[in-house]
Amino acid sequence: MMLCGGSRGMAGSIALSSIAALHTGSGLVSTAVPDRCLETVASFHPCVMTIPLADDLQGHFAVGAVDELASRLDGLDAIGCGPGMTTNDGSMQIVRRLIEPTKLARVFDADAINCLAKMQWAKGDPISSSKSRSGKSRSNNGEANNIVLTPHPGELGRLAGIDTKNRDLQIEAAQKLAAHHHVTIVVKGGPTVVVDATRTWINSTGNPGMATAGSGDVLTGVITSLMGQGLSPWDAARLGVWIHGAAGDRAAAEYGQPGMSAYELLSELPKVIAAFDS
Numbered sequence: 001m002m003l004c005g006g007s008r009g010m011a012g013s014i015a016l017s018s019i020a021a022l023h024t025g026s027g028l029v030s031t032a033v034p035d036r037c038l039e040t041v042a043s044f045h046p047c048v049m050t051i052p053l054a055d056d057l058q059g060h061f062a063v064g065a066v067d068e069l070a071s072r073l074d075g076l077d078a079i080g081c082g083p084g085m086t087t088n089d090g091s092m093q094i095v096r097r098l099i100e101p102t103k104l105a106r107v108f109d110a111d112a113i114n115c116l117a118k119m120q121w122a123k124g125d126p127i128s129s130s131k132s133r134s135g136k137s138r139s140n141n142g143e144a145n146n147i148v149l150t151p152h153p154g155e156l157g158r159l160a161g162i163d164t165k166n167r168d169l170q171i172e173a174a175q176k177l178a179a180h181h182h183v184t185i186v187v188k189g190g191p192t193v194v195v196d197a198t199r200t201w202i203n204s205t206g207n208p209g210m211a212t213a214g215s216g217d218v219l220t221g222v223i224t225s226l227m228g229q230g231l232s233p234w235d236a237a238r239l240g241v242w243i244h245g246a247a248g249d250r251a252a253a254e255y256g257q258p259g260m261s262a263y264e265l266l267s268e269l270p271k272v273i274a275a276f277d278s
């Protein structure tokens with residue numbers, strides 16, 4: 001599986017996603033980052049493999065970085081995109097490429113969602129009736145696309161063009177968007193709600209201590225990892241959110257909600273999964 005994101009100053013975000021994927025069953029994690037961030041991202045964990053993509057002087061993806069990424073998508077089981085990426089032109093190209101119709105399992109988070117918002121994707125034609133790269137129309141007759149979006153309320157607001165703190169309205173907007181594009185949407189919060197075209201599910205794990213920088217980046221890695229292991233978007237999103245919240249509850253028990261950070265979630269993830277077997 002692959003993760004794609006990061007930039008100079010936000011290298012930690014995509015490192016957190018990558019390590020979370022390693023700790024949730026993905027044996028091989030490749031992380032595509034702007035070249036100037038490679039050593040930083042690689043140095044967080046020796047088992048993460050890094051792929052340098054073309055960057056600009058600020059350490060953001062360069063225009064054209066998408067070509068190298070696209071050349072590595074064949075045979076891939078899943079890709080998670082967005083943490084720490086910014087919404088510059090190079091990132092926009094990457095998101096435009098990844099949102100095209102394909103069977104590849106994809107997770108869009110953070111700046112990938114902000115890129116989708118910038119290109120007004122929510123209002124666009126449903127993915128299922130878009131043209132493929134060959135120009136042929138690819139209707140999937142309402143079948144779910146292999147896509148999970150993981151917005152926090154601010155990102156959902158940008159994406160869906162709503163400006164509200166009202167939770168019911170946020171979920172309603174996500175349900176409409178999920179039905180329009182046949183995707184699964186994780187509406188983050190306390191509690192997190194997962195929706196797809198026809199279903200709504202409310203998570204039972206997690207705590208306010210998880211409102212800490214990088215916590216969502218960990219979730220991106222977990223859900224991408226589960227999709228890479230063959231789970232459907234709906235199952236990967238629900239199981240991923242549940243495991244992530246349970247790791248947060250373990251971290252809160254050990255460190256306290258004020259003191260826990262997203263970093264502690266990483267070491268709790270395997271313990272949550274190991275508990276399934278005992």
Ligand SMILES: NC(=O)C1=CN([C@@H]2O[C@H](COP(=O)(O)OP(=O)(O)OC[C@H]3O[C@@H](n4cnc5c(N)ncnc54)[C@H](OP(=O)(O)O)[C@@H]3O)[C@@H](O)[C@H]2O)[C@@H](O)CC1
Nearest residue numbers: 010011012013083084085086110111152153154213214217
């Ligand atoms: N270590 C790293 O490298 C890290 C890097 N990171 C990277 O930083 C980049 C910016 O991402 P970001 O989420 O910090 O900023 P942004 O999208 O402007 O959101 C703020 C806006 O959304 C709202 N809002 C947010 N959460 C909300 C909630 N739970 N519930 C309700 N509202 C909420 C909030 O509204 P407010 O509550 O302030 O009214 C505000 O308007 C991105 O690339 C990310 O990946 C991070 O992943 C951290 C670790």
Ligand SMILES: Nc1ncnc2c1ncn2[C@@H]1O[C@H](COP(=O)(O)OP(=O)(O)O)[C@@H](O)[C@H]1O
Nearest residue numbers: 152188189190206207208211213214215216217
């Ligand atoms: N009060 C809360 N209860 C449970 N989980 C929460 C609460 N507040 C935030 N979270 C979780 O913390 C994570 C924050 O994600 P996000 O906003 O993307 O953070 P970041 O971008 O800093 O990684 C989400 O999974 C969200 O559901």
Ligand SMILES: [Mg+2]
Nearest residue numbers: 110152216217
């Ligand atoms: Mg986030």
